[in-house]
Amino acid sequence: MVEFLTQIINGLSQGSIFALVALGYSMVYGITQLINFAHGDIIMVGAYATYVMLILAGTPLWAAILAAVLFCAIVGVVIEQVAYQRLLNKNAPRISLLITAIGVSMLLQNLFQIIFKSDAKSVSNVLPSFPIPVGPLEISSVTLITIATSVVIMVLLQLLVKKTRIGKAMRATSEDAGAAKLMGISSRNTIAFTFAVGSGLAAVGAVLYVGAYPSITPYMGSLLGLKAFVAAVLGGIGSIPGAMIGGLLIGLAESLTKAAGWSQITDAVVFGILILVLLLKPTGLLGRNVKEKV
Amino acid sequence: MAESNVMLSVKDLEVYYGSIHAIKKISFDVREGEIVTLIGANGAGKTTTLHAISGLVKARSGEISFCGSNLRAMEAHKIIRLGLAQVPEGRRIFASMTVQENLEMGAYIRSDRDKVLEDYERVFERLPRLKERRRQIAGTLSGGEQQMLAIGRALMSNPKMLLLDEPSMGLSPLLVNEIFSIIRDVNNSGVTVLLVEQNAKRALELADRAYVLETGSVSMSGLASDLAADEKVRAAYLGAG
Ligand SMILES: Nc1ncnc2c1ncn2[C@@H]1O[C@H](COP(=O)(O)OP(=O)(O)O)[C@@H](O)[C@H]1O
Ligand SMILES: [Mg+2]
Numbered sequence: 390m391v392e393f394l395t396q397i398i399n400g401l402s403q404g405s406i407f408a409l410v411a412l413g414y415s416m417v418y419g420i421t422q423l424i425n426f427a428h429g430d431i432i433m434v435g436a437y438a439t440y441v442m443l444i445l446a447g448t449p450l451w452a453a454i455l456a457a458v459l460f461c462a463i464v465g466v467v468i469e470q471v472a473y474q475r476l477l478n479k480n481a482p483r484i485s486l487l488i489t490a491i492g493v494s495m496l497l498q499n500l501f502q503i504i505f506k507s508d509a510k511s512v513s514n515v516l517p518s519f520p521i522p523v524g525p526l527e528i529s530s531v532t533l534i535t536i537a538t539s540v541v542i543m544v545l546l547q548l549l550v551k552k553t554r555i556g557k558a559m560r561a562t563s564e565d566a567g568a569a570k571l572m573g574i575s576s577r578n579t580i581a582f583t584f585a586v587g588s589g590l591a592a593v594g595a596v597l598y599v600g601a602y603p604s605i606t607p608y609m610g611s612l613l614g615l616k617a618f619v620a621a622v623l624g625g626i627g628s629i630p631g632a633m634i635g636g637l638l639i640g641l642a643e644s645l646t647k648a649a650g651w652s653q654i655t656d657a658v659v660f661g662i663l664i665l666v667l668l669l670k671p672t673g674l675l676g677r678n679v680k681e682k683v
Numbered sequence: 684m685a686e687s688n689v690m691l692s693v694k695d696l697e698v699y700y701g702s703i704h705a706i707k708k709i710s711f712d713v714r715e716g717e718i719v720t721l722i723g724a725n726g727a728g729k730t731t732t733l734h735a736i737s738g739l740v741k742a743r744s745g746e747i748s749f750c751g752s753n754l755r756a757m758e759a760h761k762i763i764r765l766g767l768a769q770v771p772e773g774r775r776i777f778a779s780m781t782v783q784e785n786l787e788m789g790a791y792i793r794s795d796r797d798k799v800l801e802d803y804e805r806v807f808e809r810l811p812r813l814k815e816r817r818r819q820i821a822g823t824l825s826g827g828e829q830q831m832l833a834i835g836r837a838l839m840s841n842p843k844m845l846l847l848d849e850p851s852m853g854l855s856p857l858l859v860n861e862i863f864s865i866i867r868d869v870n871n872s873g874v875t876v877l878l879v880e881q882n883a884k885r886a887l888e889l890a891d892r893a894y895v896l897e898t899g900s901v902s903m904s905g906l907a908s909d910l911a912a913d914e915k916v917r918a919a920y921l922g923a924g
Contacts, residue, residue: 554791561777561788567739568775570759571768573792573840677779 391525396648397641398523402532402601404640405539409594410617411624411632412546413465413587419563419627420576420583421477423486427468427493429614431588435461435595436605437501440512450515457592465588466581468493477580494611501607509604516600535597542593543633546586550629555582563627612656616643619663625676634674688715690844690875691736691767696745698728698735705731707899708745713844718866718876720886720907722920723896729879730772732896733846737769738762750843764792766843770850772879774833778822782813785821785832789839799839806835809868827858834865844875851882863889883920887911895920 413428438460442453472493476486516534520527550556561569562579570576598613599605616639624635639659646655666673691713698706706728713719723729734740736747738759747754749767763769768789777785786806790799807814810831816824821832830850837845847866851859863885870876880886887893890907895916903910910916 557780557784557788558791560780564777564779565775567759568771568777569788570739571737571763571771572788572836573760573763574788575758575760 393648395526395528396644398526398528398532398536400641400644401637402535402640403643404620404637405536406594406597406601406613406636407617407620407639408633408636409539409542409590409597410614411620411636412543412629413591414618414621415624415626415628415632416559416563416583416587418621419629420559420566420580421473422483423473423477424490424618424626425468425473425587426487426490426614426618427472427497428587428591429610429612429617430494430497431461431465431591431610432595432598432613433501433605433607433610434464434497435592436512436599436609437505437510438592439515439596439599440510440605443515444510444512453515454593454596457596458589461588461592461595462585465584465591469581469584474577474580498607498611505607507607509606511604512599513603515596515603531600535600538593538597542590546590546629549586555579559583616656616659619659619666622673623662623666625673627677628673628675631673631675689713690715691749691877692746693732693736694746696732696735696747697743698731698740699743700731700740705899706735706742709896709899709901711894711901711904713875713877715875716870716873717892718870718878718890720878720880720890720893721896722880722883722886722893724920725881726898727896728899729881729896730848733769733771733848733877733879736762736846737767763840763842766841767846768837768840768842768844769846770830770833770837770848772848772852774829776821776824776829776832776836778820780821781818782821782824782832783817785836786813786839789836790841792840798841802839802841806838809838809865810835826853827855827861830854830858830862831865834862834869838869838874842874844877845869846877846879848879849881850878851880851885859885883916884911884922887916887921 410432414425417423417425435457438457439453442448442456443450472489473486476489516531519530521530521533550560558569558574558579561572562574562576566576617636620635620639621632623638624631642658642662643655646658689712694710695708696706697708709732721729721732731740735742736754738754738757742755749765752765754762777788786803793799812828813831813835816828821829824832850862854862866876866878867889878886878890887907887910893904893907893910894901895903903916
């Protein structure tokens with residue numbers, strides 16, 4: 390029982406990282422119908438930003454987090470402006486966008502490989518690590534910090550989207566970009582803002598991920614990004630609460646698979662979930678059917 | 684009303700969708716204070732014309748000017764700032780947002796908060812059904828209420844001119860009465876109106892002047908009362924022979 394509960398909490402912790410990354414996929418998809426396959430690599434960018442600040446420059450943790458978030462937000466916006474904006478403006482076919490996204494992903498991986506070489510860099514003790522007794526359990530502080538940080542971030546994100554002017558503009562644009570333009574909302578600014586927020590969230594995910602797995606490579610974003618994408622699809626791509634729930638469920642699925650002693654097949658379980666969702670309910674748990682409009 | 688100020692002027696407008704020639708050199712104008720209607724059958728090009736004005740589709744050639752500004756050179760989201768608001772075909776309210784949030788989106792461009800608060804009250808006075816449903820999700824409103832919300836949302840920008848695209852679509856005759864009397868009322872409060880309708884009978888009753896659109900061209904124009912009495916219009920659009 391204790392073992393089982395511990396695995397549940399580990400799953401929630403891992404899942405909240407997936408959720409933070411899945412949000413970026415989902416928010417960007419909601420507004421542009423673009424599956425930004427370069428999003429996973431933003432985690433990698435965030436991890437290296439943390440490494441540069443914390444290890445190379447020796448800054449305190451808060452400064453490293455801030456720098457990673459800002460840097461990723463800027464990289465996200467630059468990618469949107471340079472790679473996607475023209476395609477989106479011209480209503481390019483989805484396949485062109487998808488191929489561009491894969492190209493951006495490869496560009497980022499190779500760029501970071503050139504800069505930092507392909508060997509793994511170690512970024513240990515990013516987050517303070519000690520066991521915390523929770524009832525009969527002993528949970529690592531890193532796990533609890535991850536869960537708590539994610540909860541706070543998601544509450545803030547909900548406030549942003551529900552209460553602020555720009556958040557409402559995001560929702561309006563994602564629901565009907567043409568009607569939003571008639572209200573005076575600039576799609577261009579809203580899309581750029583969405584990329585910035587999504588990439589910033591991925592940077593937070595990166596710091597938390599590095600806190601748990603302190604070894605980083607230029608390719609670390611691929612699998613993590615794909616799993617977060619599965620989480621976004623499971624929750625219903627385009628849906629913010631869906632991305633959160635999808636992330637947590639994928640995290641739980643992974644850790645329960647491990648708890649059952651099937652560690653070798655966790656990836657297969659995650660992608661099996663993707664296949665099941667696509668077969669049984671392609672719109673995901675909370676997805677809506679999108680109508681397309683001028 | 685003879686030669687009052689032209690507010691919106693469209694000259695030799697041409698719009699293509701790929702190789703489809705949707706609008707073929709149409710010209711018309713709307714003067715300050717008027718209600719002008721653009722009537723025509725399904726597919727005549729009414730919506731395309733409004734979308735060209737509001738920038739949602741790009742014109743191939745021609746001129747569109749509103750209060751002296753060249754709209755063709757302007758991005759869609761900037762046009763509402765000139766005081767030109769559109770109630771789009773099919774209402775296109777933000778279905779997952781509340782009534783209140785939809786109205787807020789209508790006031791998106793405004794920074795005069797106190798005036799905006801007054802304008803909510805004015806909109807609710809004019810459209811009392813919305814007031815009761817302020818906190819309701821807009822997608823759950825009835826068709827008539829959604830149309831009212833679309834109108835209220837456009838009014839929240841405090842426009843000089845309102846473009847309405849088939850506001851009577853899918854509504855019962857009783858609700859059409861209500862919507863048309865709202866449009867009359869809005870016009871009386873000083874907002875110029877360009878009304879696009881398939882329901883020619885009702886549109887001609889309401890409007891001062893009218894243009895008939897046929898497969899992308901203006902086939903007739905004149906005083907609404909004259910067109911309503913015209914044999915050809917009666918035969919083609921008013922179901923009289
Ligand atoms: N997005 C589009 N792509 C291609 N053709 C279109 C599009 N929208 C409208 N059309 C065509 O343009 C013509 C005018 O359409 P529209 O402006 O919607 O007419 P109306 O509003 O008068 O019913 C029609 O022939 C229609 O099929
Ligand atoms: Mg139409």
